[in-house]
């Protein structure tokens with residue numbers, strides 16, 4: 001998918017519920033959209049990348065015409081929709097719910113609204129969609145970026161460290177980190193913050209030459225009184241308390257540490273699109289990532305998801 005094509009799809013995307021319902025009334029409309037989104041409208045063979053394919057099974061399966069290949073590629077294979085037996089129409093609507101509500105929705109809400117037989121199915125769907133709420137290779141933050149750590153967790157739980165990075169008046173990233181020492185902070189800085197970006201912190205010892213790797217540093221140690229008057233990192237305090245309230249409110253504090261990162265990605269995704277003109281267009285961003293990300297099975301989700309996953313699996 002080219003950048004231009006992605007932007008064109010975004011511009012033409014419905015902007016509210018009414019337009020969304022009109023545009024995607026049935027399976028066929030969703031199928032055609034996904035073909036646009038995944039292949040610029042022209043299905044390709046997943047094995048040899050050939051563009052000559054036969055459409056089978058109502059255009060949800062494509063067979064390569066090359067006699068030496070003959071591979072069959074399904075519309076959803078290799079994407080986060082991999083293996084789904086539910087209609088795309090239902091998927092589109094669940095994604096809509098998760099994207100447009102300011103405080104998101106819980107898996108229990110989705111089970112109730114869509115009449116899913118089990119909570120576990122709704123939970124699995126929600127996690128697939130959360131996975132599509134962060135790009136595979138996100139752009140780095142630019143401009144003056146604030147950096148701080150928040151402690152998240154409830155009574156009786158260990159507190160989890162979350163590093164919050166936010167552009168002044170712009171985008172935010174939250175990363176569940178194994179500690180607040182320089183080595184951990186360096187991983188977050190390298191992966192999320194542009195090299196020429198100025199970083200504003202509270203002067204905590206972990207923010208040093210190693211972790212900031214040459215980035216300009218505005219460190220200000222403030223007393224409690226000074227903070228009350230004019231907090232240097234007010235934005236960060238605000239983000240941290242919002243994410244805590246959201247975890248306790250929408251999700252009743254029931255998030256396991258190993259899944260915390262997914263919730264942080266979801267929160268950031270919506271926050272970063274809070275000024276989107278035409279709220280339904282946020283769905284377009286999610287669908288882009290659905291076709292770009294690898295499949296996520298329930299087993300992978302339960303058995304192979306680890307705490308602080310950006311420290312173990314990403315390419316840094």
Ligand SMILES: [Zn+2]
Pocket residue numbers: 045046047048049050064065066069070071
């Ligand atoms: Zn082929």
